[in-house]
Amino acid sequence: MKYLSICSISFLILFLSSLACFFFGMIFIMNDYSIFIEWEVISMNSMNIVMTLLLDWMSMIFMSFVMMISSLVIYYSKEYMESDYKINRFIMLILMFVISMMMLIISPNLISILLGWDGLGLISYCLVIYFQNVKSYNAGMLTVLSNRIGDVALLLAIAWMLNYGSWNYIFYLEFMQNNFEMMIIGMLIMFAAITKSAQIPFSSWLPAAMAAPTPVSALVHSSTLVTAGVYLLIRFNILLNLSWLGNSLLLLSGLTMFMAGLGANYEFDLKKIIALSTLSQLGLMMSVLSMGYYKLAFFHLLTHALFKALLFMCAGAIIHNMNNSQDIRLMGSLSMMMPLTSSCFNVANLALCGMPFLAGFYSKDLILEMVSLSYINKFSFFLFFFSTGLTVCYSFRLVYYTMTGESSFSSMNMLNDEGWVMLKSMIGLLILSIFGGSMLNWLIFCTPMMVVLPFYLKLLTLFVCMMGGIMGYLISNVSVFFFNKTLNNYDFSYFLGSMLFMPYISTYGIIYFNLMIGKMVVKSFDQGWSEYFGGQQLYLILNKNSQLNQVLQNNNLKIYLLSFIFWIIIMYMYMIFL
Template identity: 80%
Template sequence: MKFLSICTISFVNLFTFSMMFFIMAIIFMMNDYSIFIEWEVVTFNSMSILMTFLFDWMSFSFLSFVFLISSLVIYYSSEYMSMDYKINRFIMMVLLFVMSMMLLIISPNLISILLGWDGLGLVSYCLVIYFQNVKSYNAGMLTALSNRIGDVALLLAIAWMLNYGSWNYIFYLEVMKNNLEMMIIGSLVMLAAMTKSAQIPFSSWLPAAMAAPTPVSALVHSSTLVTAGVYLLIRFNFILMNTWMGDFLLLISGLTMFMAGLGANYEFDLKKIIALSTLSQLGLMMSILSMGFYKLAFFHLLTHALFKALLFMCAGAIIHNMNNSQDIRLMGGLSFLMPMTSSCFNVANLALCGMPFLAGFYSKDLILEIVSFNYINQFSFFLFFFSTGLTVCYSFRLAYYTMTSNSMFSSLNLLNDEGWVMLKSMIGLLIMSIIGGSMLVWLIFPTPMVVILPFYLKMLTLFVCLIGGLMGYLISNVSLFFFNKSFNNYNLSTFLGSMWFMPYISTYGVINYSLVLGKINLKSFDQGWSEYFGGQQLFYMLMENSQKNQLMQNNNLSIYLLNFVFWVFILYLLMIWF
């Protein structure tokens, strides 16, 4: 009864704050307001410690979405985690996670950003290892250590900001844009954002973080941890434009999008497929941001948060019903057995694909049209459109395995839609996934963005999506033997399905040489010469001497007699000598 009250109170408070922040975002947007607050925490002689906050339409709207999703996730957790005795601790950690994200969103100061940034890293580690087993511990260490690289980059950026006399980066972005110091700070911030948003080569921690409970995945992969890097770069967008950093980020994020889309088509773990789709969408946000369209990146960030949280919630309900099995090959026929959950799942999937008039359509279609309109090289253009096709491909493959085929699971397993608390939270996000995109496009872009393109470019997005959906069906349908045989080539699928061997590089690749050197050191010194001349030699000497001593003290008559003879002989020699 106690945990229900904690969940309910948290849900009500977060939801109320979300609505309040949304109204504030609309007011600030309409009037073009920005409020900058400086709070003097403590002053000692000439030294003063200031806490600064920036409130504008962007921070308010992002806060509104974070609070809305976290409120529904906590309400969902009250049923999903109901068998957990330590649910109070779980809810407190989730609230701490949300508060860290809130601090990061409203901070125009690198010091307070670091507090929120490190808070996210620490609490995410605690949540990833929540189910305490070896897999969780490994995933937690990979997550924490990958993010530490970004934390160090942010600390170095803070050190470089000493050149300016204040850590409020927002004062210097436009004025000092071409300074060497600001370029260095910008590149360090970009490195930090790449680690937090899991861009190549830091991508391997994101699917590994699926070891966390599903409500945590819904929160982490929609609006909090992985979006922190994108949000930070949106704030630093001035220093990306027309510089080498923007070009570099465009290449890296395009490759991340492509790699994640390919990997998701070879994956059979339900949660990992959705995690890889998050990685693909993060690449899309980063790439459009690197081209200078920060409002579009922010728009996609918000719409993506809605349907991605819904996808994870539906996945959690399915996993619960499947007795904690996550393999999509064992699923099938869920549309008949779990109609409400399946409806939510399919709507979220179609929003992810960019189905017209759902949330994802407004942002993804606009991004691809702007890419077609913009001056961009052919390789980046290919990555954008091919990755979009791959998104539709793995979404249709997922729908085919889970919804249409026959169930391969135990016939005694009873699948149903009876989790009403979970269903209510999913329906809340379902409504937002349908109307959220159109609502946001009217607010963020009050003047309709009409992109005039040639007919073949205008239709290219639709064509790529249709081809991707067809490919998803073809690679899933086992009756098409020849196509499957060519697609499921072992070497190719191992390379593409393991994210281009990135998890191996970031784990075995990092620790292999140190372990080999440690083994050589152990063999050569600790168990080699050092042991031979040190511990073992000492042991043998002591053992030999103790054996001699034992022999002396064995009360043997011949030894006593021999000692007596020696003693008499020595006395005789002394007498002769003196």
């Protein structure tokens, strides 16, 4: 039982550290206080290598949430992964993942951000391929290579920052805004962020990363890997204000939100539906951030982390009881057999939809009201509200397939709520999902504010959510229409359900494109000009020279006579000119 002690120790350390960080975060908010720590690692001649850390209210509260969720995930893993002989390795990987995220959160310096950024990329690859099958390996390669593109952009940003004499971007943010060179750095940072947070056109890796164990999904998709890009852009938010970067990000994130919402309505894999829901919420965070409301984006990032981790944990408990089956069509009436898990699942789903007075309501409703209040074009306005409707639509569809109706199990499973260790961690997150939103609302927005809108705009959010829920039920319930609409329009459903063919473009498309370029390079260079002027030309020259050498070494009398005459002529000419 050695592994239980490692799980328990990790859980306790992270849980207590989380409470400590939250306490200091509160002090920093109340006193408008931040700490900047510089540690001189090495000093040689006039060169200093300095490690810098920034501790302010934002980094402290975010660290607190990351550690709280990771502690509950480790506690949950104690039961979920108990059949794994190498559970110590699994816990160590999760702890390394959390440390990498800490590194990224408290860094005001691009170099130390890169350490955490690359740590997240590498360890996420190890966790995605954890089950070691072909599907996991493919998903891992797609994940790590997609993130590598963003890493290259971050490296280029580091190279550009050399012009300023320091990599501490935090000092240059005010100066950055009206500077062309800094806009290039901002563009590279934005590029890095959209790869890590899986915005269009890099969205395909996020549902593929569901090949990882469910506790990893709960951690990765709530508060760590995918939120790293959003957090980085929150730090660089000044660059997005009133610039073409912000407008570009608004379009990309709005389309991501819309595409993910549509895709989730056609998906039947339980974990992939929740992953697409994460993608949709990331699009919402990015789009509100691009409009300049960085505190709102941070607020939604925190509330989303709570209910999304709970959603994944409930999904994990269901999959665990279903003998590792993830197809929602093979579920049904789970609320009768797993009432406590189903209650947690439904609360998390309602929080995701923005049900009044749950965690998601405080951030989502405020975001949509601020969108209604802002100067924004009709297309972006449509994307915001229609995507919110789609969120409620796929959530109600998920509840319909899993919780209600008749049981559709392929075989009889022992469905029960007896996984007490998993349930304890789920109940911890359930409490946070109910009370976390109002608590954070009081803490982050210290001054009471009121958004004044016309009556129809004030009720638009509620109307969109209600319509989304009704449509989700009607589309799912086949008996209402007497036939299944999705099967009648299979090609269109397949197009929307496969994220507008993005996974295929990201894999087969790129492979085909690379192979075509490779073929051209081989034909034109390796077997073309480079061969003609390189190996073949060298071979011909050596061949001719060796033939001449062979003739000269044949001891022929004519050659000796010719060479003797040649040397006499040379000596004669030399004597004349001397």
